[in-house]
Structure formats: structure tokens, C-alpha cells
Amino acid sequence: MKVINLEATNSVLNTYMAELRDKQFQQNRTLFRRNLTRIGQVMAYELSRTLDYSSVNVTTPLGTRKMSLPTDHIVIGTVLRAGLAFHEGFLHVFDKGDSAFVAAYREEGNVERMKIHLEYMASPHLTGSTLLLVDPMLATGGSMELAYKAFLRAGEPKKLHLCVTIAAPEGIDHLHRVFPDDSVTLWTAAIDERLNENAYIVPGLGDAGDLSFGEKM
Ligand code: PRP
Ligand code: URA
Numbered sequence: 001m002k003v004i005n006l007e008a009t010n011s012v013l014n015t016y017m018a019e020l021r022d023k024q025f026q027q028n029r030t031l032f033r034r035n036l037t038r039i040g041q042v043m044a045y046e047l048s049r050t051l052d053y054s055s056v057n058v059t060t061p062l063g064t065r066k067m068s069l070p071t072d073h074i075v076i077g078t079v080l081r082a083g084l085a086f087h088e089g090f091l092h093v094f095d096k097g098d099s100a101f102v103a104a105y106r107e108e109g110n111v112e113r114m115k116i117h118l119e120y121m122a123s124p125h126l127t128g129s130t131l132l133l134v135d136p137m138l139a140t141g142g143s144m145e146l147a148y149k150a151f152l153r154a155g156e157p158k159k160l161h162l163c164v165t166i167a168a169p170e171g172i173d174h175l176h177r178v179f180p181d182d183s184v185t186l187w188t189a190a191i192d193e194r195l196n197e198n199a200y201i202v203p204g205l206g207d208a209g210d211l212s213f214g215e216k217m
Pocket of ligand 1: 107114
């Protein structure tokens with residue numbers, strides 16, 4: 001797996017990330033979701049540079065113009081629920097893309113043993129598609145692995161991009177083992193220090209699902 005950390009280049013993405021992490025800004029749930037969406041939009045734009053393109057003639061009222069347009073069939077696959085606002089940002093950029101959803105949640109556990117429940121999957125056919133698997137937090141990597149395996153029931157994508165806002169080194173190591181091949185790309189807006197004993201990313205941002213939608217039972 002290839003890792004692209006967008007924080008390596010300074011951009012306005014850092015402002016969105018700073019607000020996302022800041023506990024004062026986090027009091028405003030609308031802004032928290034909005035920043036996830038903005039980060040998704042920027043990441044989708046960066047990712048768009050790596051797609052396949054072909055030349056197409058576009059007719060204007062005054063003539064024709066040859067343009068290079070992406071040809072990939074994009075499917076944005078999201079892990080509910082924290083992924084929803086992030087997903088929205090990808091949809092703003094890939095507005096002709098299809099969407100796929102899987103519901104997964106972590107039962108409270110620890111770094112050694114984190115039980116993840118997967119309960120629902122809805123996806124178009126994925127064979128030959130470019131699948132963007134988007135989920136804001138990559139902690140142990142268990143949710144991402146399970147989500148991908150669930151989506152495989154809908155067919156094998158031509159290309160896989162894993163997209164997160166914050167990745168823990170433990171999650172990246174895990175995904176390197178699941179995807180040893182360089183054809184898979186992990187896009188992240190930051191790589192943090194470590195996981196704590198409850199498998200939360202440190203310093204991270206807290207619980208992305210709760211900050212987006214409120215505490216769950
Ligand atoms: C978060 C996040 C990921 C998962 C990452 O979801 O959205 O899906 O944790 O952790 P992992 O890498 O250790 O699997 P969470 O389980 O908190 O569910 P929620 O979105 O419903 O809050
Ligand atoms: N899920 C979150 O929402 N935050 C973490 O730090 C880890 C998993």
C-alpha cells in the first residue's frame with residue numbers, strides 16, 4: 001500500500017484539520033461536520049489527479065474544445081456513521097459517482113482486542129470500478145478492513161483508494177499487512193502519534209461519530 005499524507009505539503013487543509021481537532025471548535029457540531037466535508041472535498045480533488053483520463057470533444061455555442069476528462073467509474077464507499085459528512089465532501093467533487101454504505105461500529109475494547117460489528121451493506125456492482133473507501137478515523141484499521149471485505153461481495157474494484165483524515169501508525173501497519181500491494185493507496189490528512197489503551201488516536205480529535213451526531217448508547 002502506498003501512503004499519501006497531504007499534511008506533507010502546506011495548504012488550507014491544515015486550517016480545516018486544526019478546527020476539526022480543536023476542542024473549542026468542536027462545541028459546534030455543524031462546524032465539525034462542515035470541516036469533515038471540506039477535508040473530503042480537498043482530498044477528492046487531490047485524488048482526482050491520479051485517475052485515468054481520456055480526450056473528449058466538448059461543444060460550446062461557438063465551437064468545439066478538446067478536453068481531458070476522467071473516465072473512472074467512481075464509487076464512494078462509506079462506513080457509517082462518522083463517515084457521512086466526509087462522504088458528502090467526496091460527492092461534491094465526484095458528483096456523478098455512485099455511493100455505497102456499510103454500517104460498522106467498534107464495541108468498546110482495547111488495542112489488543114477490538115470487536116467490530118458490521119450490520120448493513122448497500123452497494124452498486126463494484127467490478128471494474130474505482131472504489132474510494134472513506135472513513136475519517138483510521139485507528140486499529142479493523143473497520144476499514146471489514147468494510148472492504150464486505151464491499152467485495154459486490155465485486156472486485158479495478159482500483160482501491162482508502163481515504164481518512166487522521167491515521168494512527170498502528171492502523172497504517174495493519175493495512176500494510178492487508179494490502180501488501182502498491183496498487184492500493186491510503187490518503188490521509190495527518191498521521192498521529194499512537195493509539196491509547198482504548199484504541200483512540202492520540203492526540204487525534206476524540207470520537208468522530210459522537211462529535212458529528214452526538215453520543216450513542
Ligand atoms: C470510528 C471511525 C471508524 C472506526 C475506526 O467509528 O469512523 O469507522 O472508528 O476505528 P478502527 O480503525 O479501530 O476500526 P466508530 O466505531 O466510533 O463508530 P461511529 O461512526 O458509529 O461513531
Ligand atoms: N474512532 C474515533 O472516532 N476516534 C478515534 O480516535 C478512534 C476511532
